[in-house]
Amino acid sequence: MRRVSVVIPTYNRAALLAATLQAVLAQSNPAAEVIVVDDGGSDETPEVVARHAPRVFYHRIANGGDLAARNAGLALARGELVAFCDSDDLWQPEMLATMQALWRAEPGLRAAFANFRILREGQLQPGDKFADAPPGWWDGLRALDAELAVFDAPIVARLVHFQPCFPSALVAEAGFLRGIGGWDESVGRPVSGDLATILRIGEHAPIGVARRPLVAIRKHGANFSGDVQKMNLGDAQVLEHVLAQRPSLAPLRAEITASIAARRAAALDTAFARQDFASVRAIYALLPPARRGGLRRVKHGVAALPQPLGRLAGAALLRLGSLRAR
Incomplete structure (x- = not known):
């Protein structure tokens, strides 16, 4: 069985980190090591980690963002596989066992990702991420059993339109991930910065898929991923960056450009609704x-x-749209 290193990047989330650590440490197939990378925070994160020593290793870096923190953990990881979990998310107990089963069935996997659900105010929301995929997104997926499957060809073209692969649900072959440059920090620190790396991983098959939701992505006031406007603008910024930087994406220029425009248009609609x-x-x-x-x-x-004429006109336009939608 391949050893798994778990990397947990965190920044001032001591209040949430304890539950994340408990979920990681409660895996039915335990990780070989758990590395918490403190991204220059100023809260009680060291004390939270110390309560779980020696099962959890603490590493502190100067503040550089979540991508830099993941790369710091990747550099320290000793396992053949490396799994990532953000410090506000929660794994199901079978997360690592399921991923290890994928690698046993398909030893040549470069990476794999699991389905997930949203957790808001302590309640799992209806549905799951995979169910939101547009028609045809899962075409060509080769089933291994009822829960496990493999993409035998790159999926980067699919990821341009729909992104079901979140960092907290991702496991990768450590040598492969280092070989492609780790998490792409060249995008800077926008919301959705991890999309650049997911697109790069998507260029390299085979890629495993766990259909069952194995992760709960927590939505709360301190994370940006709950802000649809910022997410769409961040996605557009990342797509624009990678299109300019990666010649391998040139054949997808038209699709990527269209996706950038669609995400910005959606962000404009959200901004207008917020006035x-x-x-x-x-x-x-x-x-x-x-x-x-x-x-x-x-x-x-x-x-x-x-103003205030603009706000009055905006409210009237929104009411009119609401009436037409009924």
Whole structure:
């Protein structure tokens, strides 16, 4: 059985970290090591980790963001496989056992990812991430059994449109991940910065899939992944960056460009609904002409009105849209 190192990046989340550690340490197939990388925080994270010593190793770095923290953990990892879990997420007890079963069935896997559900205010939300995939996204997936499957070809083109592979549900062959450069820190520190690395992993098959939700992604006031507007803008920024930096993505230029525009258009609609008119104006300037017509042109016009007239007009437009949707 391949040894698994678990890397947990964290920044000032001591109050959430304890539950994450308990879930990682309660795995039916225990990890060979658990590494908490403190990204320059100032809270009680060292004390939380110390309560779990010697089963958990603490490593501190200067603040550099979650990508840098994951890379620091990857550099320290001694297992053949490395799993990542953000310090506010929770694994099911079978997470690592399921991933190890995937590698036993398919020893040549480069990476694998599991399904997940959203946990909000202590309650698991209905549905799961995989169920949100657009039609055809799972085409070509080769089943190993009722729960495990493999993509035998790269999936990067699919990931441009829908991204079901979150860091807390990802396991990779450690040597492979180091060989492709680890987590891509060149994107800077936008929301959704991990998308750049997921796209790179997606270029390398075979990739395993665990269909059953094995992770709970916690949504709370301290994480940005609950903000749809910021997520869409972050995704667009990352896609723009990787398209400019990676020649391997050139054949997907049209699809990536369309995805960038769609995400920014969605962010504009969210900003308008919030009456965040400064963001509406800024996002509108980034949209291609094809995305500026119709209702979005009206929204931009409303956002340019002097206040409080703009807010009154915006509220009226939103009410009209709500009535039409009934």
